[in-house]
Amino acid sequence: MDLSSISPVTLIVSLMAASTPILLAALGELVVEKSGVLNLGVEGMMIIGAVCGFIAAVTTGSPWLGFLFGAICGAAVSMIFAVLTQYLMANQVATGLGLTMFGLGLASLLGHSYTGINPPAFSQIHIPVLSDLPVVGRIIFGHDPMIYFSLALTFGIWYFLTRTRGGLVLRAVGESHDAAHALGYKVIRIRMLAIAFGGACAGLGGAYLSLVRVPQWAEGMTAGAGWIALAIVVFASWKPGRAIIGAYLFGGVTVLQLNLQAAGLAISPAYLSMTPYLATIIVLVIMASDKKRQSLNAPASLGKTFFAST
């Protein structure tokens, strides 16, 4: 085994790319859950975003249009969930699981003739001088625009949730929909918007996966990223800043185990591939041991169906 083949700088750079799809999906789900809705369909929305973004990018030749279309399609499928749970009062857990199944199936149907094609390239930014600096240059100034966008989005969501009236109303709806309704807020409308936002973020994450991270279309390519995003929301105690830590932790373990595999570590690759998921489970168990602190941040109405009683 040759550990010296693993360069820390490359590791950090690829870690960020590996984490971005999960981070985007987790941020979207965080907003959805803050509004009191539990959408377990993240995986389905992600893969729809992946396939739709891929098709759009290949057809138009523009990765930007691919991202846009991926986000739109993610939001569109999330509306199935939204209408079922918000207007028809369907159970959120069952509907979310159904959305995942539906998304996976629909994506393989849509993507059937797109396997094996290369999408248009989406390159890293290059700022003269700055990007050429040793170490710092590649870690800070050498990524593609979507990574910067995901970081800006994290900050934006934090600012929205904690500093704006809209964010306050959203949190209030997630905290007690009955009280929010009594004050005259439109609970269902706010939740519809949150779900659409969550769908768009998941779709964007999926598109990043098929356009940048892999970059190809393959059936079932999300491989549980949507579930990890859900876990990261809990790990982050519904705080955007911590979602970065969670996503990068998972991405870091993923990239590290790949590097270790390449370096020829004498452990079966099957075990190494497990490590990111194992790490997620272990971290969640540790987090859950402190219930009191966690439940302070958890939206109190999470997953509860809202009936407007007049």
Place this chain on the structure above:
Amino acid sequence: MTPLLHLSGLTKAYPGVVANDDVGFEIAPGEVHALLGENGAGKSTLVKMIYGLVRPDSGEMRLHGQPFAPHEPRAARAAGVAMVFQHFSLFEALSVAENIALGMDDAPETDALSDEIRSVSKKYGLTLDPDRMVGDLSAGERQRVEIVRCLLQNPKLLVMDEPTSVLTPQEVDVLFETLRRLRDEGTSILYISHKLEEIRTICDNATILRLGKVVGTCVPAEETSRTMAEMMVGTELKSPTKRPYQPGPVLLEVKNLQLPSKDPFGTSLRDVSFSLHAGEVLGVAGVAGNGQDELLLALSGEEPCEDAAITLKGAAIGSKGPNHRRLQGLLAAPEERLGHAAAPDMSLTENALLTGHARQRLTNKGFVKWQATQNFARAIIQKFDVRTPGAGHAAKSLSGGNLQKFVIGREIMQRPDILVVNQPTWGVDASAAAFIREALLELAEQGAGVLVISQDLDELMEISDTFAVLSEGRLSRVRSASGVTIEEIGLLMGGTEVDHAAA
């Protein structure tokens, strides 16, 4: 002078029930007007129409002589109508300032708002820290949040729905002081309550509702509580007669019970000790959130504790679960009817099975004896006068009072040696409440020990033989209920321990 608010012919029907039928009255500027009625009389519906949450089917409202038909709460607030809700419409995980901002249509920046909150709370004597989290506040402080939220909008009409149900007597005095000051400034108040003494103290006029109709008006100061109650109920009320209390042998002994709460906003029990005798009704007073729920959980066996902390007829049972305790004669009826005492979507028969199976032998080797269970449920319904079409109906289809009679009846019918009840008559109409109290007293007369946890002091004074106060998870010394004054209890409820040697 034109009245501030004039209502006439208001009618609102829901499928199967007419909630308001041709209701009309008026409120003058600077008047404190009481709206009286039992549960289900239509008070809430009427208030929701004034606040724009519900639209009337027919009828007319006029504010300052102008037609007034708010289609949403925002419109009502803009017209100068503000409301303090019965079940607080607050968000526990948000700060006081955030909660207040949510109730305003054009909330200023957080800092400016905090200053405004401080100045208003100072002006009306309502101490309030804008930065604290609402989940950490007492019920009285929470209500202040609601009131300050209303006052910041300079309302012309303040609607208060059961404002004192969760307050200590001292907090009630502070509230009334604030209301009087508001009235003197020309704000009208619509005051909804079933506490008749309070209405006599504070209200200028009263309108009485029964089954959706106005059945009378009166000047509360000229009436007695009894005459008003009878107008409300429509029949004469009987009050339970207390029998002389002879303490029997100790049935339940609780010693240094410690129980950390699992709810982040809950209260841990600290060093609770008392003993309950045969034939005793022990009343436990205290403001909501001082450990009442936790005490019930510890006694019912839902939250196990150290074995030695609870002794039932000589046996240590602290770590035993509810069924073991039931078999030994310790039964409990928690406060929350729907979801805790009864499963809302299950039939009354099934609900009867849930707590009755062990003691009533309703199962045989794991199989349910449905016939016996149904007979048991029917017996409860008959003996406790539960108004329902049949035992097969879902628990949630019953009115609060009827379900409460069923829940209490289910336990009493099992002939407990000890019965623990939390808020047995909360949100229950006057006649059902009287019935339940009578049943509890009868149970004690037959030699059972009864522990009644309640926030209704009048209720406790009426039925208790002995008396203790729960404050911040600690239980005061148990004393005889005769000779205790409301002021003394109020001080205890606020956490002040009055002279130990005295009682």
